[in-house]
Amino acid sequence: MTIIGIPAQALFGQLMLGLINGSFYAMLSLGLAVIFGMLRVVNMAHGAFYMLGAFVAWMLLTYVGISYWVSLLLAPIMVGIIGIAFERALLRHLYKEDHLYGLLLTFGITLIIEGLLRQQYGVSGLPYAIPDVLKGGYNLGFMYLPVYRGWVIIVSLVVCFGTWYLIERTRLGSYLRAATENPALVQAFGINVPLMLALTYAGGVALAGFAGVLAAPIYQVSPLMGSNLVIVVFAVVVIGGMGSIFGAIVTGLGLGLLEGLTKVFYPEASSVxxxxxxxIVLILKPAGLFGQPET
Structure with missing residues (x-):
């Protein structure tokens, strides 16, 4: 069976790979959009926190024997705690400064984290086994669907749209938005604004850590796995619109599929x-597909 001259198995296989990549793009760009939209910080350390999530899961399994399922909960929490410490110690002093200062600080933190892990573990990559219950796959006729990759896509969609609902449709989300837009007024109502800001940053980097745990069985755990991905994720955020949470989700998934289709029809262009x-988006709509122009 062929579709537009392409074997169906090859076409749907590449679309599956594109959807998997898009799931990671969506989760990582979602965390970036939350942090920029709420705190106005360009978080260059996001790839490092993604990598930390994978490393924490690997360390928990290797040194403590903690399973993948427990790591899905523990690793994001641990990464979020590290994020709170970083935000309280350094980042909070730069909220009123130009965005460039936050970018440089988070980029420096990235180099420190990557350097420490490269020194300890090298760059060759460390394997992380797929849980037994998620091994194998299903032959759908037109393609072979690995169970773990299907799990990644489903849980990514649940986490992404659950986060969007939390921020855009709940009282907690309204408190978070108000705390960043008018902190003095929110403080007057007895809400701890610094704690809200710290938890916002922690939530953003915890999403990156969660994505890292999901990625560990697919890609080898390496200190460079975050830096190889973060530039693409920043492009996704720019296309979707800086600070647009819904835009980050939709654009991440859409661009993953676009990348997969490009690998089928013109592989040489898939990396660009x-x-x-x-x-193209910046020329036609500088604020991004779902972003609002600065006033």
Missing amino acids: VIFLAMA
């Missing part, structure tokens, strides 16, 4: 198609 899309 996202940046080409970013250039």
